Amino acid sequence: MANQLFATKTVADLHLDDSSGPQLKRALSATALTALGIGGIIGTGIFVLTGTAAANHAGPALALAFIIAGIGCTLAGLCYAEFAAMIPVSGSAYSYSYATLGEGVAWFIGWNLVLEYLFAVATVSVGWSGYLVSLLDQFGMHLPTALSSAPFAKGPGDFDIVRTGAIINLPAIAIVAALTYICYVGIRQTSAFNTVIVAIKVTVVLLFIFLGVSHINPANWHPFIPANEGPGKFGWSGIMAAAGVIFFAYIGFDAISTAAQETKNPQRAMPIGILSSLVICTILYVVVAIILTGMVNYRELDVSAPVALALDKYPDLHWLGLPVKLGALAGMTSVMLVMTLAQARIFLAMARDGLIWKPFGKVHPTHQTPSFGTVFTGVVAAIVGGLLPVGILGELVSIGTLMAFVTVCIGVLVLRITRPELERPFRTPAPWFTCIAGAIICGLMMVSLGIGTWARLVVWTIIGAVIYAFYGYKHSRLHGTNGSARPVSATR
Numbered sequence: 001m002a003n004q005l006f007a008t009k010t011v012a013d014l015h016l017d018d019s020s021g022p023q024l025k026r027a028l029s030a031t032a033l034t035a036l037g038i039g040g041i042i043g044t045g046i047f048v049l050t051g052t053a054a055a056n057h058a059g060p061a062l063a064l065a066f067i068i069a070g071i072g073c074t075l076a077g078l079c080y081a082e083f084a085a086m087i088p089v090s091g092s093a094y095s096y097s098y099a100t101l102g103e104g105v106a107w108f109i110g111w112n113l114v115l116e117y118l119f120a121v122a123t124v125s126v127g128w129s130g131y132l133v134s135l136l137d138q139f140g141m142h143l144p145t146a147l148s149s150a151p152f153a154k155g156p157g158d159f160d161i162v163r164t165g166a167i168i169n170l171p172a173i174a175i176v177a178a179l180t181y182i183c184y185v186g187i188r189q190t191s192a193f194n195t196v197i198v199a200i201k202v203t204v205v206l207l208f209i210f211l212g213v214s215h216i217n218p219a220n221w222h223p224f225i226p227a228n229e230g231p232g233k234f235g236w237s238g239i240m241a242a243a244g245v246i247f248f249a250y251i252g253f254d255a256i257s258t259a260a261q262e263t264k265n266p267q268r269a270m271p272i273g274i275l276s277s278l279v280i281c282t283i284l285y286v287v288v289a290i291i292l293t294g295m296v297n298y299r300e301l302d303v304s305a306p307v308a309l310a311l312d313k314y315p316d317l318h319w320l321g322l323p324v325k326l327g328a329l330a331g332m333t334s335v336m337l338v339m340t341l342a343q344a345r346i347f348l349a350m351a352r353d354g355l356i357w358k359p360f361g362k363v364h365p366t367h368q369t370p371s372f373g374t375v376f377t378g379v380v381a382a383i384v385g386g387l388l389p390v391g392i393l394g395e396l397v398s399i400g401t402l403m404a405f406v407t408v409c410i411g412v413l414v415l416r417i418t419r420p421e422l423e424r425p426f427r428t429p430a431p432w433f434t435c436i437a438g439a440i441i442c443g444l445m446m447v448s449l450g451i452g453t454w455a456r457l458v459v460w461t462i463i464g465a466v467i468y469a470f471y472g473y474k475h476s477r478l479h480g481t482n483g484s485a486r487p488v489s490a491t492r
Contacts, residue, residue, distance in 0.1 A: 005104030007478050011422060014089050014099055017352055017477075024090070024261045024345075025368040027188045030269035032195070033256050036338055037277025039194040040252020042201055043335030046288050047328035048127035049246050051306025054289075054298040058242035059226040059234055062298070063289040065242035070282035072243075072445060073250040075438030076405040077278045078428045079412040081271035084257040085426040088266035091349030092257040092342070093404040098353070100411035100418070103478055104468075109407050110350050111464035115400025115457075116251055117343035118377055118384075121179075121336045123397055125172035125385035128332040132171050134305050135325045143171070152388055172385040176336065180378025183340045186367045187262045190341060197334040202284075204327025207320060208307060209287055215314050216294030226298075232448060244398055244445040249285065251401045252335065253278045254408075255342035267425040340377050347373035355472035399457050402446045409438040 009017075028036070054062040083096040091098070094110035133148050149166035183190050228235025256273045260266045292301070295310040303309050307324055311317045348370040351361030364371035412428055413435040428434050 006102035033273025039334035040338035051301035055302035072441035084270035088260035121381035122385035129171035176382040201331035240448040344373035
């Protein structure tokens, strides 16, 4: 078993496995990938998490937290770009880990990618629900709190979960169901829908920037870095904690790599889509953070709709409240769309390797999408989003994402050493610096997350280890004990 945990698949085997069996439709260009990246990135990070991160962790220094997270993402993004161009398969970090660090690490990363993508859909659905309720209130339509809020909330302690009195968050469930259907019917339809949504939300973000800059009160920036009040509570430890939380806002760029099998000329388009979407969104994030904390005192921003709160404080900007809420809804809609798409393709790759149940490897004969994985992702995300609050979900997504990024950074360096002869259409510059620095920065952001988040990660890991021990190990195509296993040229 120890040998199998460290057994790796060759790059040739990864290509062969991805090309065998039913195929997904190749319909995405570099421009479409960039739009998918922006669609996955801009959403909850700007419209929801900025408020809680500023009020509870960083204060006006929220912009610094975005810069730190952005640097970590850029370094990780360069590593993703090398892997995505060299191994253009649908498994993303899971497949990259399989080629470099072995099946055990690949399973661990694949299991954590469920935290990243599936729980991201649930997290964003909660924020989407909050903005929808606010928008309907503006038109005099009031949804009962009992049917538009989670029945559970994060308590004062790291391990405290309390009842809220609500029954279920129905809007969150409804939006997940609708987007699951769109992802089910085809990648071309998904991409076209996403492009329209991205155009809407980027326009709204630019409107907020151009109109909000004239309403900045510099007094709200003082002190720029509030005095530390405890671990993760303002000061530099607070900035790092905020960076760890808002890192969730960047996860869309790596979701691009899961669409490799549906991309035309992936060796060229993948690096362009990953890096261009990351640069565009980082600039927008930092500028919005500066303006938001300049318009409103950071201690007032601990709300589910911080941008809408900022606009409500200025009578001449009230008219912008409606477009911003629509933009927020559009932004979060595209994030959920991209994350649903990504999670189904991670399931597809893991099922083809035999590590999870075969139905996840099914491709719809007409729509050419991973049908079972898409439906499963939607059902679970709808249930979780309907029951849990954004705070608990957001931190779980962040730690799962960071774990994947650390592994990809290390994996690029490992493969440079073990397989230097492989063709690399895109090469990470200064790999010894880029890979190590990326792993360190992402690792520091992981450490900054609360002990409760780590405890939940441990529980999640134990659940995954049990599934692997009782199913994945026995059915792995590397194991070779089940009759249908195909021998692969694994190294041990």
